[in-house]
Amino acid sequence: MSIYDYEVTLADGTKYKLDKYRGQPMVIVNTATKCGFAPQFEAxxxxxxxxxEQGLIVLGFPSNQFKQELGNSKDAAEACRTTYGVEFPMHEIHDVNGADALPLFKFLVNERPGAVGKAIKWNFTKFLVDRDGNVVERYAPKTVPDKMKPDIEKVL
Incomplete structure (x- = not known):
């Protein structure tokens, strides 16, 4: 399977396949509005x-696996918009590890294991996908988004 075969669900319940973003670089990030890294939403x-305008899409995937997310997807998305000014697409709350992990995240961690294995260690783990759908980089939660810019510019 390629990344474009995965179906995901927006916070409002709308389902779509990532094929919608074929040919566009993507930053995919697991998020949590009550996490200490939540200021990364602004970045x-x-x-x-x-x-x-150069084609980059950022996709936020809230997870309460680390017990730092609001009770439902709509509230989480609204908090992102009102608190941090987020306009990029936010999705339904879902696990990112284990048997119930969103299949997209199983794919991402298989393509780019972390330093100590495949598991997502914390909120705000970020993945960079190039225009061809290749997962080219994985960033630790503590990596601030500005540090991703050189890699983003390479895939643009």
Whole structure:
């Protein structure tokens, strides 16, 4: 399977396949609105605004696996928009590890294992996907989005 075969669901319940973004670089990130890294939402939105006309899409996938997310997907998406000004697409809350992990995240971690294995260690693990659908980089939660810019510019 390629990344374009995966179906995901927006916070409002709308389902779509990632094929919608074929030919566009993507930053895919697991998020949590109550996480200490939540200020990264602003930096991710800044990157989205800076590079979106060149085709970049940022996709946020909230998870409560680390017990730092609001009770439902709509509330989480609304908090992102009102608190951090997020305009990039936010999706349904879903696990990112284990048997119930969103299949997209199983794919991502298989393509780009972390330093100590495949598991997502914390919120705000970020993946960079190139225009051809290849997962080219994985960034640790503590990596601030600005540090991703050189890699993003390479895939644009």
């Amino acid at each position: 991710l939105e800044k990157i989205y605004q800076e590079y979106r």
